[in-house]
Amino acid sequence: MSSPDIISVPTTAAQFGLSEPEFDLVVGHLGRQPNALEAAMFGALWSEHCGYKNSKPLLARLPTEGAAVLQGPGENAGVVDLGDGDALAFKMESHNHPSAVEPFQGAATGVGGILRDVFAMGARPFAVLDSLRFGPLESDRSRYLLAGVVEGIAHYGNAIGVPTVGGEIHFHDCYRDNPLVNVMALGLMKAKDMKTGTVGAPGNVLIYVGSKTGRDGLGGAVFASADLSDSSDADRPAVQVGDPFMEKLLLEACLEAVREGLVVGIQDMGAAGLTSSVAEMAHRAGQGVDFQVGQVPTREPNMGAAEVMLSESQERMVLVISPERLGEVLELLARWELDAVEVGKVADHGRFKLYRDGTLLADLPVAALNDPPTYTRTGIESTQVRRQRETPVDPPQDPDLATSLLLLMASPTIASKRAVFQQFDHQVMTNTVVLPGVADAAVLRLKGTTKAVAATIDCNARFVYLDPEEGAKHAVAEAARNLVCVGATPLGVTDNLNFGNPNRADVYYQLERAIDGLRQACIALGTPVTGGNVSLYNQYRADEGLRAIHPTPTVGMVGLLRDVTRRATMPFKRGGDIVFLVGENTEELGASEYLAAVHGREIGRPPRIDLATERAVQDAVRSLIEDGVCDTAHDCSEGGLAVALAEMAIGGDRGAEIALSGGSRPEAQLFGEAPSRIVIAVSPGPARVVSEYLELAGVAYRRLGVVTGSSLRITAGAVGLNVELTTLRERYEYPIREALS
Amino acid sequence: MKVAVVRFPGSNCDDDTRHALEMVAGIEVDLVWHGQESVGKVDAIILPGGFSYGDYLRSGALASHSPVMAAVEHFARRGGPVLGICNGFQVLTERGLLPGQLARNRSLHFVCRTVTVRVDRNDLPFTSRYRERQLLRLPIAHNEGRYFLPPSALEEVEGNGQVALRYASADGARDDASNPNGSVANIAGVTNRVGNVLGLMPHPERAVEPLLGSGDGAALFESLFSVGSPAIV
Numbered sequence: 001m002s003s004p005d006i007i008s009v010p011t012t013a014a015q016f017g018l019s020e021p022e023f024d025l026v027v028g029h030l031g032r033q034p035n036a037l038e039a040a041m042f043g044a045l046w047s048e049h050c051g052y053k054n055s056k057p058l059l060a061r062l063p064t065e066g067a068a069v070l071q072g073p074g075e076n077a078g079v080v081d082l083g084d085g086d087a088l089a090f091k092m093e094s095h096n097h098p099s100a101v102e103p104f105q106g107a108a109t110g111v112g113g114i115l116r117d118v119f120a121m122g123a124r125p126f127a128v129l130d131s132l133r134f135g136p137l138e139s140d141r142s143r144y145l146l147a148g149v150v151e152g153i154a155h156y157g158n159a160i161g162v163p164t165v166g167g168e169i170h171f172h173d174c175y176r177d178n179p180l181v182n183v184m185a186l187g188l189m190k191a192k193d194m195k196t197g198t199v200g201a202p203g204n205v206l207i208y209v210g211s212k213t214g215r216d217g218l219g220g221a222v223f224a225s226a227d228l229s230d231s232s233d234a235d236r237p238a239v240q241v242g243d244p245f246m247e248k249l250l251l252e253a254c255l256e257a258v259r260e261g262l263v264v265g266i267q268d269m270g271a272a273g274l275t276s277s278v279a280e281m282a283h284r285a286g287q288g289v290d291f292q293v294g295q296v297p298t299r300e301p302n303m304g305a306a307e308v309m310l311s312e313s314q315e316r317m318v319l320v321i322s323p324e325r326l327g328e329v330l331e332l333l334a335r336w337e338l339d340a341v342e343v344g345k346v347a348d349h350g351r352f353k354l355y356r357d358g359t360l361l362a363d364l365p366v367a368a369l370n371d372p373p374t375y376t377r378t379g380i381e382s383t384q385v386r387r388q389r390e391t392p393v394d395p396p397q398d399p400d401l402a403t404s405l406l407l408l409m410a411s412p413t414i415a416s417k418r419a420v421f422q423q424f425d426h427q428v429m430t431n432t433v434v435l436p437g438v439a440d441a442a443v444l445r446l447k448g449t450t451k452a453v454a455a456t457i458d459c460n461a462r463f464v465y466l467d468p469e470e471g472a473k474h475a476v477a478e479a480a481r482n483l484v485c486v487g488a489t490p491l492g493v494t495d496n497l498n499f500g501n502p503n504r505a506d507v508y509y510q511l512e513r514a515i516d517g518l519r520q521a522c523i524a525l526g527t528p529v530t531g532g533n534v535s536l537y538n539q540y541r542a543d544e545g546l547r548a549i550h551p552t553p554t555v556g557m558v559g560l561l562r563d564v565t566r567r568a569t570m571p572f573k574r575g576g577d578i579v580f581l582v583g584e585n586t587e588e589l590g591a592s593e594y595l596a597a598v599h600g601r602e603i604g605r606p607p608r609i610d611l612a613t614e615r616a617v618q619d620a621v622r623s624l625i626e627d628g629v630c631d632t633a634h635d636c637s638e639g640g641l642a643v644a645l646a647e648m649a650i651g652g653d654r655g656a657e658i659a660l661s662g663g664s665r666p667e668a669q670l671f672g673e674a675p676s677r678i679v680i681a682v683s684p685g686p687a688r689v690v691s692e693y694l695e696l697a698g699v700a701y702r703r704l705g706v707v708t709g710s711s712l713r714i715t716a717g718a719v720g721l722n723v724e725l726t727t728l729r730e731r732y733e734y735p736i737r738e739a740l741s
Numbered sequence: 742m743k744v745a746v747v748r749f750p751g752s753n754c755d756d757d758t759r760h761a762l763e764m765v766a767g768i769e770v771d772l773v774w775h776g777q778e779s780v781g782k783v784d785a786i787i788l789p790g791g792f793s794y795g796d797y798l799r800s801g802a803l804a805s806h807s808p809v810m811a812a813v814e815h816f817a818r819r820g821g822p823v824l825g826i827c828n829g830f831q832v833l834t835e836r837g838l839l840p841g842q843l844a845r846n847r848s849l850h851f852v853c854r855t856v857t858v859r860v861d862r863n864d865l866p867f868t869s870r871y872r873e874r875q876l877l878r879l880p881i882a883h884n885e886g887r888y889f890l891p892p893s894a895l896e897e898v899e900g901n902g903q904v905a906l907r908y909a910s911a912d913g914a915r916d917d918a919s920n921p922n923g924s925v926a927n928i929a930g931v932t933n934r935v936g937n938v939l940g941l942m943p944h945p946e947r948a949v950e951p952l953l954g955s956g957d958g959a960a961l962f963e964s965l966f967s968v969g970s971p972a973i974v
Contacts, residue, residue: 154851158882159792161753245751245795337750423851425882427947428790430757435954445952447760564952740850 016043029368038362040306044272051372054502055534058515066528068491076120078530080491087191089123092184092494092556094535099181103148108156108242114185116268122195122258123187130167131457131554135176137412154423159244164424166442171412174549177540182496184556197267198285199346206344210316214299246315253336265320275309283370288351291344379509389466393604398667402721408639410731411597419737439569440482452564454488461550463606466591468510472517479557484618485633487567487625488559495532500548510551524611568625568633571651577707578687583617583677584700587668593638594671607674614676620699632681642670655709662717745783749775749804754790761946766962775807785822788829800885801831822866823938830940839940844887847923853882859909869967870960877957879943886942888924906930
């Protein structure tokens with residue numbers, strides 16, 4: 001056999017995921033034909049997954065700057081300021097396609113990958129949240145995927161000892177073939193310890209540390225940038241296998257090296273493996289690298305240069321060290337029982353030069369590798385979506401509001417996720433102040449301070465589907481509202497844009513409109529985007545052919561509580577407390593879970609959101625919590641006001657008597673999903689203060705009733721419902737528990 | 742007062758345990774790396790929770806053979822107080838310092854929640870600050886927490902009064918509904934015959950501050966202040 005590096009075979013564009021014009025661009029950059037290795041490296045870095053070639057021009061519209069932002073997009077993770085020298089690194093990333101093929105490993109390595117992004121910033125990972133989406137719970141495949149993904153997250157997160165503290169799980173037919181697994185990680189550090197993925201100056205040394213490189217995950221970046229198909233199962237080798245034990249050692253060793261001031265730059269090897277980490281690090285410093293591919297520790301003999309450079313084996317990092325600290329670093333890594341070798345040197349030639357045994361295998365300009373062509377297209381809205389949106393929403397008057405409420409409580413998207421989060425260690429690291437399921441956002445204290453961090457992930461994809469711009473605004477607004485409901489001030493956003501194939505005009509339309517919606521809401525609510533991830537080509541088989549998933553721009557948001565003792569959670573806490581609705585209870589049934597769960601229809605216009613009103617409601621509720629007046633708050637989202645009240649009652653094991661105004665449509669009063677609404681409960685004493693405060697703030701509010709008894713009674717004019725808590729709880733807890741048993 | 746907290750590769754409750762001892766109980770802590778052959782001059786040793794050596798092979802099995810465990814065993818044989826929490830409990834049974842074994846949970850799932858635990862022995866170095874039959878709210882987080890003993894051995898352990906903690910209902914009853922993992926006789930914590938070595942699956946270090954939901958675990962560490970024995974080298 002000849003050398004495994006075989007670099008002289010004739011190359012074609014398609015082989016490497018490049019279009020003909022892109023291939024010509026490569027030839028232009030090089031001034032010659034690339035060899036196969038070079039073409040493969042370009043192909044990987046210019047894939048959508050690494051190069052964002054379809055989304056970059058649109059992402060540029062997002063606001064990325066703000067007083068709290070210490071690090072915006074472009075690094076391994078974003079970083080926001082928590083005051084007093086404390087900083088929070090955070091980032092969300094998808095592992096959708098791997099999880100569709102192999103849910104356990106797909107999800108596990110999703111956790112591993114995002115944790116590496118966070119500790120590559122020099123931050124200690126201290127919480128994980130997940131946004132998961134599956135097909136209908138009745139389907140065997142959905143149950144298999146749900147169980148596998150949950151076990152995978154638990155396997156990795158529990159073992160490495162980072163708590164999984166929150167997130168969301170939705171179910172919809174559009175995710176049947178193509179589930180979404182978005183994982184967000186948070187890390188703490190001192191702002192002065194922040195690291196970046198840079199090679200620094202010429203002469204610095206590149207150290208490879210962690211697992212050996214194998215053939216797993218080969219071509220993962222290209223795999224993630226293609227449509228899922230029947231042959232995707234044959235792509236199983238493109239899914240990597242995770243080892244949380246190795247990552248734990250890597251985490252501790254890297255943080256120790258950072259703390260000791262031994263590290264110039266640090267980056268994990270994610271999509272497109274060594275190729276992208278080395279090229280990106282060199283690019284950020286405006287330098288070149290002489291890379292010795294033969295030095296890379298491999299799991300198997302005879303791996304070709306392209307295999308080594310593009311492998312996506314897990315638990316590997318690149319450290320850049322100044323030569324005089326090399327000995328210390330290698331000693332430190334050896335103490336953690338890690339394999340570490342010198343694989344390259346920084347050079348001032350601005351090229352990525354790849355050598356084996358003195359032979360130059362590839363010679364590529366670093367700048368061009370990092371500068372893929374970008375595309376802007378013209379989006380056109382799907383006529384079907386427009387038809388659905390413009391379908392009049394006029395359900396018959398609901399004859400049995402109690403039955404509808406119970407249906408909604410058992411709708412898998414709304415139902416209790418207890419059976420899932422009990423499989424996650426959510427308390428390790430002893431910072432988790434608010435446990436999963438108890439509030440709208442997770443709350444983690446900062447040891448040795450009075451401060452706490454809050455975090456959430458949100459997206460109502462039905463809203464985004466029926467109106468991408470308005471729906472994306474809702475996603476941001478709901479995330480901020482959830483943070484406010486625990487008493488936090490929102491600081492920043494990491495987003496994960498899960499969409500279909502952007503070459504389709506209707507998908508591009510969704511992407512463009514959704515990004516515009518994100519932009520408007522992030523500006524209005526003061527939450528800049530510090531990074532995130534784009535996952536395109538998510539689609540599924542339908543009768544009429546391939547269809548895109550619902551556009552799902554999940555919004556991960558973090559916030560700060562200055563005083564952790566001034567916080568709120570969801571459950572009713574005391575009999576006799578007065579229940580208020582802050583915000584206006586407009587009658588909005590369009591695009592609601594009620595229409596979907598009770599009437600089987602996905603139609604109508606999502607409620608309009610007024611961002612100034614939203615902000616006023618949020619500011620008012622946060623002030624009440626910060627002032628210690630209110631310790632019970634919950635926002636209204638899927639299922640509307642009635643579901644929100646039911647969740648507060650179940651959580652507190654206390655009923656309530658609630659009177660709504662009646663209005664023209666009781667079912668819309670109870671189950672409509674108008675935004676900018678928060679239910680709070682306060683002791684009778686301060687209730688007066690609350691009214692006065694809200695009057696003064698000019699925020700609409702209404703006294704709804706009182707916490708009492710063991711059932712939820714709601715009257716809306718002449719009709720109403722009265723359901724025992726035990727019945728509500730049974731319906732609420734059953735579906736997910738049953739699916740996982 | 743000084744306590745050694747052993748750090749195996751893959752331990753992940755080592756820092757939490759140190760935090761509980763230092764910040765809450767005011768006890769000085771030495772973090773001891775698994776490769777050390779001595780634990781130094783300390784008053785007690787704690788093996789923390791986590792996934793030592795990735796829990797590969799079997800939970801706690803590899804860690805039980807690490808160099809530091811010879812020193813731990815020596816310390817225990819001379820009567821020094823040794824506590825194993827969760828994975829540390831698994832290490833102690835694997836080392837033969839405690840009877841029984843921890844098997845996969847009855848549910849076959851990892852389980853993380855807060856449970857009620859009844860104190861059946863309050864005369865041990867780690868339990869003396871509890872009342873007898875006191876009910877504690879303590880978090881659990883494990884995949885292999887089902888304590889198992891064959892019937893004859895169980896009879897012996899019960900006969901010797903070696904069961905220190907049991908999963909119980911809110912009114913202290915030992916019933917199946919309160920058993921989160923299928924442990925035999927609802928055993929949550931067990932001691933050796935002498936009573937100086939204790940292993941438990943619940944995480945007392947996670948329950949030392951009311952801010953995090955329960956302060957019931959603090960007395961377990963504070964009990965060490967009542968131990969009269971001098972430090973053992």
